[in-house]
Amino acid sequence: xxxxxxxxxxxxxxxxxxxSKLMELExxxxxxxxxxxQWFQARQDGYAAFDGKLKGLLxxxxxxxxxxxxxxxxxxxxxxxxxxxxAGVDALPNTSYQVETISLAQVQKSVSDGGFADKTLDQxxxxxxxxxxxxxxxxxxxxxxDGSLEGIMAAINEADIGVFxxxxxxxxxxxxxxxxxxxxxATDFSVDTSTLSGGSASLGDFxxxxxxxKAHIKVDNIDIxxxxxxxxxxxxxxxxxxxxxxxxATTSISVKLDEDGIKSRINSFVKSYNDAVSFVTSQSSIDGxxxxxxxxxxxxxxxxxxxxxxxxxxxxxxxxxxxLSQLGFETQKDGSIKLDDATLTDAIENNLDxxxxxxxGTGDTKGIxxxxxEYLEDxxxxxxxxxxxxxxSTTTNVKRIDSRIEQIEMRLxxxxxxxxxxxxxxxxxxxxxxxxxxxxTTQLKGLENLWNYKK
Numbered sequence: 001x002x003x004x005x006x007x008x009x010x011x012x013x014x015x016x017x018x019x020s021k022l023m024e025l026e027x028x029x030x031x032x033x034x035x036x037x038q039w040f041q042a043r044q045d046g047y048a049a050f051d052g053k054l055k056g057l058l059x060x061x062x063x064x065x066x067x068x069x070x071x072x073x074x075x076x077x078x079x080x081x082x083x084x085x086x087a088g089v090d091a092l093p094n095t096s097y098q099v100e101t102i103s104l105a106q107v108q109k110s111v112s113d114g115g116f117a118d119k120t121l122d123q124x125x126x127x128x129x130x131x132x133x134x135x136x137x138x139x140x141x142x143x144x145x146d147g148s149l150e151g152i153m154a155a156i157n158e159a160d161i162g163v164f165x166x167x168x169x170x171x172x173x174x175x176x177x178x179x180x181x182x183x184x185x186a187t188d189f190s191v192d193t194s195t196l197s198g199g200s201a202s203l204g205d206f207x208x209x210x211x212x213x214k215a216h217i218k219v220d221n222i223d224i225x226x227x228x229x230x231x232x233x234x235x236x237x238x239x240x241x242x243x244x245x246x247x248x249a250t251t252s253i254s255v256k257l258d259e260d261g262i263k264s265r266i267n268s269f270v271k272s273y274n275d276a277v278s279f280v281t282s283q284s285s286i287d288g289x290x291x292x293x294x295x296x297x298x299x300x301x302x303x304x305x306x307x308x309x310x311x312x313x314x315x316x317x318x319x320x321x322x323x324l325s326q327l328g329f330e331t332q333k334d335g336s337i338k339l340d341d342a343t344l345t346d347a348i349e350n351n352l353d354x355x356x357x358x359x360x361g362t363g364d365t366k367g368i369x370x371x372x373x374e375y376l377e378d379x380x381x382x383x384x385x386x387x388x389x390x391x392x393s394t395t396t397n398v399k400r401i402d403s404r405i406e407q408i409e410m411r412l413x414x415x416x417x418x419x420x421x422x423x424x425x426x427x428x429x430x431x432x433x434x435x436x437x438x439x440x441t442t443q444l445k446g447l448e449n450l451w452n453y454k455k
Contacts, residue, residue: 012053019419026412030405037401039293044387045395046283046294051380051387053279054303057272058376060075063265064369071356072261075238085253091237092255098220103245105215105229108182108189111205115174119149119167125199130192133182145198149176156180162187182204185227188212215242259348261356266327267339273307274336280304281334282336299386303379308335309425312373317362319354321347324368327355 052158057235068089075087082101116123124147128139132287138161140150142271149167156165162183169175182189188211193203215226224234229242238255282299283292294300311329314322321327328343379385 015420018415021059022419023412023416026415028411030408033401033405037398038399040180040394040401042293044391046292047387047390050276050279050294050300050303051385053272053276054376054380054386056374057269057276057307058263058380060269060272061369061372061376064269065373067356067360069265071352072258073237073255074258074261075253075255077254080173080243082244082246082249082251084243085238088237088239089257090254091235093255094270095234095255097253099235099240099253100218100248100250101242101245102216102218102247103213105227106187106210106213107185108180108187108208108212109210110180110189110191110202110208111168112178112206114177114202114204115172116149116176116201117174119176122147122151123199123201124148124152124193124203125196127196127198129156129203130195131161131163131189133189134187138162142196144198147196149178153178163189163191178203178206182212185212185214208241216245217242218369257348257352259345262348262352263341263344270329270337270339272312277283277304277307277335285402299390303386304335306375308374310368310375311337313368313371315358315361315365315368317334317354317357317365317367319357319359319362320351321354323360328359342405 071089073089073091074094075085075091077083083099104162122145124142126142126144126147128141131138131140138159139411140159140161141155142155146152146155153165153167156163164181164183166178166179166181168179172179180189180191191206193205196203215229215231217224217226217231217240219234224231226234227386231240231242232238234240235253238253280303281414282318283294283297283300311324311331313324316322326343327347328340330340332338352437357367359367361370380387382388
């Protein structure tokens with residue numbers, strides 16, 4: 001309550017402390033409501049934590065729903081000096097190749113023979129520059145006033161003839177030179193600037209410093225040519241990025257199935273599954289221990305049972321495997337799973353096709369990984385998933401509690417004012433009575449003195 005009070009001046013009672021104690025008792029319903037509010041919020045935090053576990057499980061199972069992900073390859077090269085190599089899903093496992101990089105792909109580059117002191121000076125006149133690009137005659141018009149190196153460069157680039165221009169500075173006394181570059185390795189060209197007229201200088205001839213050439217490699221003595229230094233079809237499923245040509249130098253390439261990568265994905269699923277199941281288990285009271293905030297929650301237990309049921313699902317894909325137990329999955333007493341590495345390794349090494357079928361399905365038959373994925377996408381949905389639904393419920397309950405607290409606070413504020421007013425009235429009454437008592441005492445004392453005087 002605002003304002004300054006001086007309780008107990010007449011009665012000697014600490015009315016401020018008394019009112020505070022009374023209001024503490026009155027606030028007990030608010031304290032209970034705040035406790036309820038904290039309980040709802042703590043449960044929502046629990047749901048959010050469980051949702052995170054399920055999303056981690058969804059991410060790990062998603063990596064097992066694609067045949068491409070299950071058939072990743074590793075590729076190694078005897079050296080990385082001549083090219084780098086990467087493997088795609090179409091690479092053939094247990095294969096090797098011998099690659100010789102004979103020449104790199106390069107575009108034609110030609111540079112003006114003469115240099116010029118000023119790249120902005122209009123000194124070459126106007127007219128047209130003649131080109132022969134890939135055997136086809138083309139021309140670039142140079143308008144009056146654009147006869148500088150910069151003007152000619154801009155005109156060539158805007159003409160889009162398959163040749164691009166740039167200006168370099170070679171550091172000499174006349175440093176600026178025009179460089180022409182072909183658009184690709186298939187573009188060879190020649191240029192004639194003698195058709196320009198009216199200028200004070202001649203742009204002159206151009207010398208080819210680099211001829212256009214395709215990339216040339218040999219794969220197991222088979223000649224292969226390409227328009228780029230990135231070759232994606234020279235070897236099935238492999239991408240080569242050429243870096244250095246050296247005739248006679250051979251690099252060995254070896255492709256293998258990425259068994260460790262496949263096992264890593266499956267182990268990641270096992271870990272994520274155990275994290276989710278362990279979270280549910282941790283919420284239950286065990287051996288008299290205190291249950292978690294979501295202890296006994298039916299939603300969590302439904303999810304746990306559904307995951308366990310899917311784990312033991314039998315799928316007929318026409319392959320050698322119909323359940324995860326045949327890949328080495330072993331269910332433990334606490335609901336978690338353990339993976340027998342030897343069994344999984346044998347299945348991957350000797351029967352990957354059927355491992356693929358079990359996890360990803362075949363034809364109209366849904367794989368176990370797809371079954372997990374569909375369910376987990378539903379239960380973690382941002383609108384209708386378990387955590388989302390409980391978040392909406394929590395929000396509603398917290399708003400209801402806040403509204404109730406606000407109502408009680410208003411009532412208690414009014415009650416405190418009333419109490420303080422009553423105590424203030426009591427103080428005034430007692431003060432008045434004390435004043436009357438003091439007056440009567442004074443009068444009686446005076447009468448007593450008068451009586452004694454008359455005697």
